[in-house]
Amino acid sequence: MERPLRRLLPLLYALLALPPLLRAQAIANLNPRALVPDMVAGTAYRPYVYRTLVPRLTGALDRLLPAAARDAADSLVARRPGFRVRWHWTTPHASWFVWVLGFQWLSLVLFAIAFERLARAWLGGAGPAPALAAGVMLLLVPIHFGYQNFVYDFPELALFTLGLAMIAERRWIAYRFVFALALVNKETSVLLVPVFAIWESGRTPGRTLALRLAAQLGIAAIVLLAIRAVYAGNPGEPVEFHLQRNLHYQPAGRTLLHALAYVAMCGLAAIGAPRLPRVGLAALVVGAALTATTVFLGFLGEYRDFYELFPLLGVLTLALASSMLPERRAG
Numbered sequence: 001m002e003r004p005l006r007r008l009l010p011l012l013y014a015l016l017a018l019p020p021l022l023r024a025q026a027i028a029n030l031n032p033r034a035l036v037p038d039m040v041a042g043t044a045y046r047p048y049v050y051r052t053l054v055p056r057l058t059g060a061l062d063r064l065l066p067a068a069a070r071d072a073a074d075s076l077v078a079r080r081p082g083f084r085v086r087w088h089w090t091t092p093h094a095s096w097f098v099w100v101l102g103f104q105w106l107s108l109v110l111f112a113i114a115f116e117r118l119a120r121a122w123l124g125g126a127g128p129a130p131a132l133a134a135g136v137m138l139l140l141v142p143i144h145f146g147y148q149n150f151v152y153d154f155p156e157l158a159l160f161t162l163g164l165a166m167i168a169e170r171r172w173i174a175y176r177f178v179f180a181l182a183l184v185n186k187e188t189s190v191l192l193v194p195v196f197a198i199w200e201s202g203r204t205p206g207r208t209l210a211l212r213l214a215a216q217l218g219i220a221a222i223v224l225l226a227i228r229a230v231y232a233g234n235p236g237e238p239v240e241f242h243l244q245r246n247l248h249y250q251p252a253g254r255t256l257l258h259a260l261a262y263v264a265m266c267g268l269a270a271i272g273a274p275r276l277p278r279v280g281l282a283a284l285v286v287g288a289a290l291t292a293t294t295v296f297l298g299f300l301g302e303y304r305d306f307y308e309l310f311p312l313l314g315v316l317t318l319a320l321a322s323s324m325l326p327e328r329r330a331g
Contacts, residue, residue, distance in 0.1 A: 009116070009131055010109060013138060017108035020141040024104065024149040029088040029097075031148050033236065039151055040096045045236030050227050051152035053185035058099040058151075070095045100151050107154035112138050114162040115311055121168035122279060122315055123322060133318045137310070143261045144303040144310070156186045157307040163192045164311055167199050172212070179216060183223040190220045191289055191308050195282040242299055249300040258303055269313040272320030279319075283312040 029036050034048035039055040040062075049055075062070070073095040076083070083089040089097045112134040119130035141157070159182035166175035175196075182189035193216050200209055228238065251259065266287075273280025287309045294305045 006131075010113065012135065013109045013112035014105070016135050016138045017105055017112070020138065021101075021105050021108060021154075023142050024145060024154075025087040025101070027145060027147065028149045028151075029090075031150070034150055035090075036096055036100055036151060037090065037093055040093070042231070043234065046231060046234050046238055047236065047240060048150070049231045049234050049236075050224075051150070051186045052227060052231075053181065054100060054103050054151045054155055056184075057103065058096050061099055062093075062095050065095060073098055103151070104154045107158040108138060108141065110158040111141075111154070111161050111311075114158060114165045115314060118161060118165040118168055118311060119315055119318055121165060122276060123319055125322075129318065129322060133314065133321075137314045140261075140265075141310075143258050143265075144307060146255065146258070146302040146304060147299065148302075149304065152186050153304050153307060156182070156189065157310065159185055160189055160192065160308045161311040163189070164195065167192070167196050176216070176219065180219050180223055183220055184227070187224055188290070188293070188308055190224075191286050193217065193220070194285050194289075195312075198278050198282045198285065239297060241296060243296050246295055246300045251301055255301040258301075262303055262306070265313050265317060268320055269316035272316040272318075272323070275319040275323055276316060279312060279315055283309060283316060286312060 031048070033045035035044065038044035039049065039052075040059050042049065042052075042055070070093075074091045074093075077089050077091050077094040077097075083094075083097075087097070115137055116130045116134040119133055120126070123130070144153075159178060163175060163178045163182055166172075166178055179189065179192055182192070193213060196216065197209070197213055200212070204212070269280075269283060273283070287306070290306050290309055294300065294302070298305045
């Protein structure tokens with residue numbers, strides 16, 4: 001891709017991120033156990049309060065604002081009922097919602113940038129296909145929308161995809177940093193560890209691989225246990241079980257459409273898996289783990305539980321599409 005066009009990609013991604021960003025606000029801040037003010041204040045229910053990256057950054061940055069700016073945000077939300085009725089923003093501390101919205105937008109842009117890097121690393125080539133695919137993936141993000149959208153959802157999509165890109169590029173120092181940051185955002189980022197093991201098996205000497213896996217598990221244990229210790233006194237339980245609810249789940253029409261879209265994407269990814277067998281195996285492992293946690297701990301019909309699987313499916317689907325191009329077959 002030409003350098004001038006590449007410089008415009010972040011702007012293009014930022015524009016393409018607007019539809020999913022704005023649609024997500026209608027289902028944001030609805031769960032009374034994880035309201036934005038409670039998440040930022042650190043008083044939300046467990047386990048939601050454990051996903052603390054965006055809330056802590058929001059609180060820290062908001063304290064840097066002049067009092068006049070915070071008052072202006074409160075005044076704007078008070079005067080504009082759309083923010084309260086459609087987006088469920090509240091006062092005081094309306095500026096917290098502005099920060100969260102900004103982090104969500106940046107996360108979607110970062111997801112597209114990371115996915116493009118991931119696709120180039122795993123599929124090779126300098127053509128426009130990975131960038132086009134990243135744009136399409138942004139537009140497909142709403143297939144994950146169900147009953148609610150949390151402050152940590154889009155950051156999880158972005159950081160997990162960036163972690164995958166660092167694995168694909170074998171940038172281990174950067175990967176460890178992204179891995180730790182992703183764990184602070186959401187504990188399911190630990191699924192980067194089996195992806196790392198699958199990708200590096202046979203490429204890294206066994207002893208070195210074992211040490212690197214042990215280091216990642218050590219990082220995960222330190223981060224996750226520290227977060228749980230900080231919020232041990234919060235209301236709620238460390239883990240919520242929803243199996244009983246899921247046994248009586250009856251999907252609605254829109255949920256069925258989302259399910260069909262995801263099944264179609266999984267089918268295309270399965271066809272493309274032989275072209276990237278390690279990625280296919282990683283998708284199988286991550287998908288199986290997320291399905292199990294959704295059945296027992298999540299809500300069926302909430303495809304936001306599968307954000308970690310989404311970039312893997314995207315790369316496999318792109319591998320299938322690329323194989324159908326004449327120049328790809330010739331090369």
